[in-house]
Structure formats: C-alpha cells, structure tokens
Amino acid sequence: MNLLPEDLPAELWPEAVQFVRKRDGSVEPFDPAKLVGSLYAARQEVEPESAAFDAQEFAQAALHFLIEEFEGRTPSTSDIGETVTKVLRELGQGPTAQLYADYRDRRQSRRDSMKIVEQEGAAEHSAKSSGTAPEEASAWSTSGRTRVQSWDKGRLARALETDADLDPVTAREIAATTERYLLAGDFHRIPSGLVRELVDYELRERGLHHVLQRRGLLGIPTNILRERLASKEDPDAVMRWAGREILNQYSLKEVFSPDIAGLHQEGLIYLFDAATPGQWAAGSVDVVALAQRTSGSRAFLDELERSLDEVARKIVGTIALDGVDATLALWSDLGDDPVELADRFASILSGILRGRESRFIVNLYARVTPWAADLLSGGPLFSTEPSREQHAFASKFALRLAERVLEGAQLQRRCRLDLHPPMEGDEEELKETLRPWWRWLVRDTPLALSFDRGETSLGEGLRRVRGRRPAVYQYVGIMLPRLYRRLGEGSDAATIIERLGLLCESSVRAGVQRREFLRHSASFSEMRPSASALSLVVVPFGLDWLVYKLIGRSISSDAGALSLAEQIVSRLQHRLRREGRPYQLATIVDGHPAALDEMEMPSVEGESNQLWGVTPSLAGPGPRQQILAGARLHSGVGGGTTYCRLPPSSEIDFEEILDLAVMAARRTETSRLKFVFPSPAKQSTLGDDWLP
Incomplete structure (x- = not known):
C-alpha cells in the first residue's frame, strides 16, 4: 500500500x-x-x-x-x-x-502486541491455508481452547514460499501487505481466519488463482452440498458426485503443476478424467489371450468377467474389447447357442458397470477375422479357413448383443458398439453385411462403423498397430474457441496456429505429469506389462467453429476452409510429436469416446453444439460433404471419428444410409463414422444457425 x-x-x-x-x-x-x-x-x-x-x-x-x-x-x-x-x-x-x-x-x-489466535484443532488447517508452516504451528503455546502465536511477517513470507510455492519476492510483498492491513486496523488479537482472508484477497488481486487452488483443505461449499442433498437426486449419485469433486480438486493441486491447472481452470485446455488421478484414462483387454487360457465358451466368459472386473478397478474411463464375437465363434463348444452367450455377455457388462463410472467400447466384426483365427490356432501356418457356421455364429452373437446393448437403457448409456465391416469384397457385399444392422443405423444409437486401414482402432486414441495393445494415460482437450477469444476478435490464422504450439507443449507436460503420478500407483505396475502402446491423446474442440470465425466458411462447405482445418490439425500433430519425443511419450490427435455423452463432456457456454475431435461440425451442406471433409482430416492425423449429421430418420431411407457408409469405407480415408440424428428438441441448436 x-x-x-x-x-x-x-x-x-x-x-x-x-x-x-x-x-x-x-x-x-x-x-x-x-x-x-x-x-x-x-x-x-x-x-x-x-x-x-x-x-x-x-x-x-x-x-x-x-x-x-x-x-x-x-x-x-x-x-x-x-x-x-x-x-x-x-x-x-x-x-x-x-x-x-x-x-x-x-x-x-x-x-509486538499483535497475537494470532487459532481455535484448537484447526492448526493443520491454518498451516495449509494461512501460510504457517506445520512445524511452526506445533510450537504455538496453548491456552484453554485456543492457540496463540506472536505475529511474525517473516514467518508468513517463508511459509508462502514453501507451502504456496511462491517466489521469495512475491511472498515477502504479500506478507508485508498483510501486515499493513493488520496495522491499519489496530488489531491486537487477530483470528487466524482473518489472516487467511487477507492473504487470499491479495492472491486474487495479483491473479494468483492457481495458488488458491493449491492451498488449503479440499472441500465443497456447504451451500452447494446442501442443495444437492436436499434435492430429489439419488443419494448414491450425490455421494459419487461429491467424491469426484474432491478428487478433481486433488488432481489440480497435486497431480498437475500450477500452470497446467490454471490453463484447465481458464478453459484453454480440458483435463479429462481429472477425478480419477490414480487410474488410466483408457485401455483394452486382450480377449484372445484370455481365450487361450481357457477351454470352451463358458470358461472363457467366466475368465472374461473376472478380468473385466479387475480392469474396471484400474480404468474408470474407457475399456475397449476387441473381437469377442470372433473369439467365441472359434472357441465355442458344440451345441452352444450364440444368442444365449450374447445374453450372458450383456449381463456381464451390466454387472461390471453397476455402481462404476467406466464405459465400454465393444468392437464387433460379425464374422471370424483372419487375425483372430491365426492367433487362436497358434499362427498362420496352423490356422484353417473358418467355416460358414463359425461366421454365422459370430454374426448371430453380434446382432443379439446389439439388441441388448443398443436397446437397453443402462448399457446404451455406458456402452458403445463399433462394427468393423470387411474391407475386402465389392460394394454390394459390404451393403449386404450392413443390412442386418438397419434398425440401429437409422436411429441415434451408440453404434459406430470403424474401417480398418492398416491398423485397427479400438476407440478414440486406442490404435492397435502390429498386435500392440493400446492404452491412454490422459486425454487433454484443446479449446480452440477459448484460444480465439483469448487472443481477441480479428486474430488471424497464423497467430492462432503459432499459439497452438504453446497449448501443445502444455498438453504434453500434462500427460507427463499424469504418467509420473501413475507410476507411483498400484495400477501402473499391474497394467503396464499388459499394455504395450501407451499414449497421450489430444482432442481439439470446436475446430469448425474456429475455421468459420477465421475465414467465414465451414469445413465441409468450402475447400479453403477444409485446407485451413488440415493445417491446424497437422500443426497439432507435428508439435505434439516434437514435444513428446524428449519424454518418450507417444501422442495422438483424435476425439474422446464420450464425445456425444452430455454427462461426460464438459459444458462450454455458447459452444455446446460443437464437437470434440477431428471432425466437421454437426452442421453442414450435406452428409456426403461432411464425410469427405472428415476423411481428409483423418488422413492427415491417421484416424478420427466423423460425426455425420443426417436429417430426421423420417426424411432419409436406409438405402441412402448404406450408400453413405459404402462411400466412407471404399472411396475415402474415413477411420470411424458415426451417424447422428438430432432429436426435434435439438433441431434449433444443431441446424444452420450454429454459425457464429
């Protein structure tokens, strides 16, 4: 002052x-x-x-x-x-x-006359919040139900250095300012809470919001918790919410550095799954390896249930399963009913998800794939051509599982099916493969089409290359609309692309910090040997919004807009790889498995109709243009999910949807395709009026 x-x-x-x-x-x-x-x-x-x-x-x-x-x-x-x-x-x-x-x-x-008074039992809180070091708090003299300590500006400054991680100059300035406030008030017996409030005020005035997050006890404001408890919400849901809130605070304080936590709080990046700091963001289960340890379909499903229950304790995010239908077709006993086995598998998934926050991506083939036949027979030299009956078994299993998953409320919310149609054969054969799936393709269900092109994608960020099983340390979202607004209206593309480099660097450091934290957890040592491809996945948000803001045209409607979008995602990938190389951290530019789940994705005011990932926006001139634009983006970064907006199902027939799927599979580089049918309530927000 x-x-x-x-x-x-x-x-x-x-x-x-x-x-x-x-x-x-x-x-x-x-x-x-x-x-x-x-x-x-x-x-x-x-x-x-x-x-x-x-x-x-x-x-x-x-x-x-x-x-x-x-x-x-x-x-x-x-x-x-x-x-x-x-x-x-x-x-x-x-x-x-x-x-x-x-x-x-x-x-x-x-x-000399100023004394700091602390209620007995609150010394630890004072040590963390007011800046008093714990060893100093223990030296307080105790009188009655209070602890009394002589005021010492130097002690406060030292504690701000060590506990709040402030530089010495800033710590001394805040301590001096706090002392001037106290002297001006002519206080003699000063509640420790007043000191904390003065320090917090000065931190806020200096813009040191990340320090406020790192200091003090973790908790939820009483009024907010009271409102949730007084509502009609399920008590178990409130308890899970409260736990997530506390763990999210812990992650921002202990797992990530202050600058990374600050970027998350400012909305420039988004740290997915921050409420589960000691667990992996995503992983996959080696279905074939489980089958090889068992004999017969029922023993295999028993082993799969045990394994999934164990994995779900370590991965609260996404768990990918690959080829359960193909494996069971080869491993089933004589007389096994694929419908009965599909029902059993659906019940296993329901049981695992009950009371947990995990989600599943079940990759289905509706046939016996050559790779599954090779692995289960000991290699290509020993494998035989799968029989027609085995192909039929896999198809019946997959279709029955689709009925249970895509038409059941619980599984539909926490489980997605990715169908991998065959890439060989002509277009008519591909159409015939997809025809049995018509009832789910013409409705907005959690069913996606995944096209294998040299590598198999088991989900966003989960890419299996040469048999290596993937896992994800951390998903980090880069908020492109927030970056644009931070730089100011009228910012050009060159400035945006240059500043993206800084967010890429921060995203990589977030991945490294999560990895270092995981290395000290039990789940790392248990999961590390079974997951050979570990990655950081960076998810762009609002790509179409940004491009339109910069040049006035959307990605799927203009070649120049698409070219700019390709430059942006190419810059992301190049910079991420460069930043990740010194840390031996593999980086992927992709979407997030919960991109259409409003309960999972963060809410961004004014941008809720935008999408996460390497995809055009839901709005566009037509489905074909959206697919073509998404494919161009996928070819640049090696994968992604195109969310293709279709008119209401009453305005499009199944043959048109089949034509779009065949075009994506055979005439583009689309990696994954998800058809989206907006509900009537969302027409206004997902229509052409989304444009800024």
Whole structure:
C-alpha cells in the first residue's frame, strides 16, 4: 500500500542501497517506497500541503547518508531509522524527526502486541491455508481452547514460499501487505481466519488463482452440498458426485503443476478424467489371450468377467474389447447357442458397470477375422479357413448383443458398439453385411462403423498397430474457441496456429505429469506389462467453429476452409510429436469416446453444439460433404471419428444410409463414422444457425 499519490520515478533514487537486514536477521531487497511512506505519514502532521514532495526530498537525502555510512555493508532497519532521524534533525526538521521516530516506534509496538489466535484443532488447517508452516504451528503455546502465536511477517513470507510455492519476492510483498492491513486496523488479537482472508484477497488481486487452488483443505461449499442433498437426486449419485469433486480438486493441486491447472481452470485446455488421478484414462483387454487360457465358451466368459472386473478397478474411463464375437465363434463348444452367450455377455457388462463410472467400447466384426483365427490356432501356418457356421455364429452373437446393448437403457448409456465391416469384397457385399444392422443405423444409437486401414482402432486414441495393445494415460482437450477469444476478435490464422504450439507443449507436460503420478500407483505396475502402446491423446474442440470465425466458411462447405482445418490439425500433430519425443511419450490427435455423452463432456457456454475431435461440425451442406471433409482430416492425423449429421430418420431411407457408409469405407480415408440424428428438441441448436 503506497501512501504517495504517485510512484516516485526509480531513476531519482541512488542505486547503492540494495538490501536491508530485518529484525529477525533475514535480508530483503530495500524498498524506497516504504521509507517515503513513513516520512509522508510524519510530514502530513507538519506540512500537509507539501508532504508528498518533502517526503521524497528527505528520503533522497537520507539515502545519500546511508550510502556513505554503509558502503559495502547491508544496513539494518534500525540503522535506517536512526540515519533518517539524524538527517532530519540536521536539516532543521526536528518536529518531523520526532514524529517519524514516534511513527516507527508505534508501528513496532503494534507489531509486538499483535497475537494470532487459532481455535484448537484447526492448526493443520491454518498451516495449509494461512501460510504457517506445520512445524511452526506445533510450537504455538496453548491456552484453554485456543492457540496463540506472536505475529511474525517473516514467518508468513517463508511459509508462502514453501507451502504456496511462491517466489521469495512475491511472498515477502504479500506478507508485508498483510501486515499493513493488520496495522491499519489496530488489531491486537487477530483470528487466524482473518489472516487467511487477507492473504487470499491479495492472491486474487495479483491473479494468483492457481495458488488458491493449491492451498488449503479440499472441500465443497456447504451451500452447494446442501442443495444437492436436499434435492430429489439419488443419494448414491450425490455421494459419487461429491467424491469426484474432491478428487478433481486433488488432481489440480497435486497431480498437475500450477500452470497446467490454471490453463484447465481458464478453459484453454480440458483435463479429462481429472477425478480419477490414480487410474488410466483408457485401455483394452486382450480377449484372445484370455481365450487361450481357457477351454470352451463358458470358461472363457467366466475368465472374461473376472478380468473385466479387475480392469474396471484400474480404468474408470474407457475399456475397449476387441473381437469377442470372433473369439467365441472359434472357441465355442458344440451345441452352444450364440444368442444365449450374447445374453450372458450383456449381463456381464451390466454387472461390471453397476455402481462404476467406466464405459465400454465393444468392437464387433460379425464374422471370424483372419487375425483372430491365426492367433487362436497358434499362427498362420496352423490356422484353417473358418467355416460358414463359425461366421454365422459370430454374426448371430453380434446382432443379439446389439439388441441388448443398443436397446437397453443402462448399457446404451455406458456402452458403445463399433462394427468393423470387411474391407475386402465389392460394394454390394459390404451393403449386404450392413443390412442386418438397419434398425440401429437409422436411429441415434451408440453404434459406430470403424474401417480398418492398416491398423485397427479400438476407440478414440486406442490404435492397435502390429498386435500392440493400446492404452491412454490422459486425454487433454484443446479449446480452440477459448484460444480465439483469448487472443481477441480479428486474430488471424497464423497467430492462432503459432499459439497452438504453446497449448501443445502444455498438453504434453500434462500427460507427463499424469504418467509420473501413475507410476507411483498400484495400477501402473499391474497394467503396464499388459499394455504395450501407451499414449497421450489430444482432442481439439470446436475446430469448425474456429475455421468459420477465421475465414467465414465451414469445413465441409468450402475447400479453403477444409485446407485451413488440415493445417491446424497437422500443426497439432507435428508439435505434439516434437514435444513428446524428449519424454518418450507417444501422442495422438483424435476425439474422446464420450464425445456425444452430455454427462461426460464438459459444458462450454455458447459452444455446446460443437464437437470434440477431428471432425466437421454437426452442421453442414450435406452428409456426403461432411464425410469427405472428415476423411481428409483423418488422413492427415491417421484416424478420427466423423460425426455425420443426417436429417430426421423420417426424411432419409436406409438405402441412402448404406450408400453413405459404402462411400466412407471404399472411396475415402474415413477411420470411424458415426451417424447422428438430432432429436426435434435439438433441431434449433444443431441446424444452420450454429454459425457464429
């Protein structure tokens, strides 16, 4: 708190006095403004009209004497006080000298009389929140039900350095400001809560919001918790929500660095699954390996249930299953009913999901794939061509599972089916493969079509290459609309692309920090040997929104807009790979498995109709243009999910949908395709009026 009307220009001051030794022996940078403030307060009572000018003149004169007296040495606060008083007297300013000395004595007397009072039992909270180090809190004298400690500005500054991770200069400034507030209030017995409030106020004033997050106990505001408990919400759901809130706070405080947590809180990046810091974001289960350890379909499903239950404890995010239908077709016993086995498998999924936050992506083939036949027979030299009956078994299993999953409320909300149609054969054969799935393709169900092109995608960010099973440390969203707004309306593409590099660097560091935290968890040592391809997945949000803002056209309606979108995702991928290489961290640009689940994805005000991932927006000139644009983006980053908006099912027939699927599979580089039918309630937000 500077008492002068204006700051004194620094060039007017001698530079020789750099530091001052405080009463407790610590050395701090010398602040001339404090000296001027003390002289100004004294001079106000003598010549108020010229107090500001006189205070500056007196301070400069005193500093010249200090330079001569303490050349090569650091003066103490007492040395400075005595020198200033001596200079004032020699200048014939006896009344001002006396008032200055009295002012200093009164301030020191107040400091000595100030006591910090803490309620007994709250010492730990005070240690974390008010900046008092734990070992210092334990040295407090105890009287009755309170703990009393003498005020010590230096102790507060040291605690802010160690506990709040502030630099020494900032810590001393905040401690000094807090002391000035307390002295101005003429307090003697000061509640520790008041000190915490003053420190928090100063942190907020300085924009140090990340420090506020890292300090203090974790908790939920009482009024918010009271409202949730008083609502008609299921008590178990409230308890899970409260747990997520606490764990999310913990992650932002302990897992991620202050700058990464700050970017998350400012909305420039989004740290998915922050409420599960000790668990993997996504992983996959080796279905074939489980089958090889068992004999027969029922034993296999028993082993699969046990394995999924174990994995779900370590992965609260997405668990991908690959080829259960193909495996069971080869591993089934004579007389096994595929419908019965599908019902059993659906019941297993329901049981695993009950009371958990995990989600499943079940990759189906509706046939016996060559890779499954090779693995289960010991290699291509020993495998035989699957029989027609085995192909039929896999198809019946997959269709029955689709009935249970896509038409059941619980499974539909937490389970997605990715159908991998055959890439060989002509277009008519592909249509015949998809025809049995018509009832789910013409409705908005959690069914996607995945097209295998050299590698198999088991889900967003989960890419199986040469048999390596994938897992994800962390999904990080990059909020492109927020970046644009932060840089200001009218920012050009070059500036945006340049600044993306900084968010890429931060995303990689977030992945490294999550990985380091996981390395100390039990789930890492247990999961690491079974997952050979570990990745950080970065998810762009609002790609179409950003492109339209920059050039006035959407991705799927204009070649120039599509080219700009390709530049953006290419820049993301290139910079992420470069930043991840020193950390030996594999990076992928893709979507998030819950991209259409409003309960899972963060809410972004004014941008709720945008999508996460490498895809055009839901709005566009037509489905074909959306698929073609999505395919171009996928070819640039090696994968992704195109969300293709279709008109209401009453306005499009199944043959048109089949044509679109065949086009995506055979005439584009689309990796995954999800048809989306907006409900009538969403027509206004998902129509053409989404454009900024």
